[in-house]
Amino acid sequence: MPDFSTPAIMLRSIDHGDYDLIIKFLTLKQGKVTVIAKYAKKSKKRFSGILELFSVLELVYKTGRGKGLYLLKEASLKEPFMKIRGDIKKTAYASYWTEIINQWLEEGTRQESIYYLFRHVLQALDSGRIPEEALSILFQIRFMKISGFSPNLSLCSTCGIEIDSMEGNSILFDLAKGGIVCKGCASYPSGRLYLSRGTIKQLEWVGSGDIKKAERIRFTSPAIKESLVFLEAFVPYHLGREPRSLSFLRKIR
């Protein structure tokens, strides 16, 4: 089998016996892949000590060994993102995004836009140019959009009337329906969240168009709070379970 080379972001590493590591990467060319790094646990020198979470690496691996487990041959460091791993809050956010990606994506399916989105938010998190909370909003809303689960924030999910024809400033969001619901259609009390019109507008902005323009949006602090509560319920609802890293994130925030 030929060697395969691709940029990749490290998602997860598990010890395998006394010598090896089994590592999950989000690669640019093959989506999520699992590789075995022989002797990487025993000797840091084997891969120059660069196999660290969230780092962007250039990998060379041998494909076709068993089903979906590739043999890592070489790794070189492209972006270390040291400031993320040196900061507990940044690490908590990066871990949450990583867990969403790891849980959501199928092994071996190329997902270029998710790779670029993830690399973009990690770069911004490392540089500190945007507050962590705003980045997490940007990541979650865009991730859901790329995955085809964009929340419906413009029409009532039941009767289809437009948000502008709805009453009040607080709009009901129904998790099971994946969208907003007008007062007339709101009938049962479970899975309900409220979003103000201002927050909805900001969410729509940040979820669409050029990412560099979107990241310049300055959220008001009530909008940040409301958006995080909303997205951290909406994403796990579609994921089918609550990411473990989310409870840690809530604790330290």
Ligand SMILES: [Zn+2]
């Ligand atoms: Zn309605």
